[in-house]
Amino acid sequence: MSEVDTFRALHHHRLPGDPLVLPGPWDAVSARVLVDTGFPALATPSAGIAAALGHEDGATPADEMFAAVTRIARAVEVPVSADLEDGYGLAPRELVERLLETGAVGCNLEDSQGGVLKDPREHADWLTEVRDAAGDRLFLNARVDTFVRGVSDPEQAIARAALYIAAGADCVYPIGAPADVLPLLRVGIQGPINVFARPGEGPSPTELGELGATRVTFGPGLQRAAMAALAGLAPRP
Structure with missing residues (x-):
């Protein structure tokens, strides 16, 4: 079984309360x-990598992001998925080829740019092109940004998710969805659902799985917790 097939299989036949938990490394050492x-697989956070490289979230140049993902993927022998934000303006085929060159087996692609939601049908068309270029070589996690862009109606997230799954997404990621909305999303979305969790805060991964999460990621949360721990360990000047 190929690495991407292994990664894809981890998302299926999950029992309630047993989501796939994917921590987010920001460099080779943390990976x-x-x-x-x-952990059987990893999912890089774009914000965590940006911070490690000295950039603001969303301001990492594409070349630096791909180089960071390459270092992480080469450092470990488990599948790695990469957060590629909105695709950096790359044409689908170039995006796919550059990601495959890193050694990663999947990616997050978000449906907003500059804080503004994209037209969902246009974004779905773009995802179709990404899927056509990737074939079965990559696992596509389509981020749905409605909740973090001020649209609280879960039906809009469900509608976008349906378009993205039809376009070939393997999983959808309604980032920022409140925990009490997850059962409704689970009923309305036909496919794996990625849910964001905060380390040590709010529902645990097990609880999120019981509410409908297929997989749980933490964004830059682990990095921020590690930096807080480092600040506490460092000797005072």
Whole structure:
């Protein structure tokens, strides 16, 4: 079984309360630590990598992001998915080829740009082109940004998710969805659902799985917790 097939299989036949938990490494060292802890796969956070490289979230140049993902993927022997934000304006085929060159097996692609939601049908058409270029070589996680862009109606998230799944997305990611909305999303979305969690805050991954999450990611949360721990450990001047 190929690495992408292994990664895809991890998303299916999950029991309630047993979501796939994918921590987010921001460099090669953190990736190795997380794999040594026992996680079967990883999902890089764009915000975490941006911070590690000295950029604001959303301001990492594409070349630097792909280089960072390459270092992480080469450092471990488990599948790695990469957060590629809105695709950096790259044509679908170039985006796919550059991602495959990193060694990653999947990616997040969000449906907003500059804080503004994209037209969902146009975005679905673009995702179709990405899927056509990738074939079955990549796992596509389509981020749905309605909740983080001020649209609280879950039906709009469900409608976007349906378009993206029809376009070939393997999973959808309604980032920022309130926990009490997850059962409704689970009923309305025909496919795996990625849910964002905050380390040590709010519902646990197990609880999110019981509410409908297929997989749980943390964005830059683990990095921020690690930096807080470092600040506490560092000797005072």
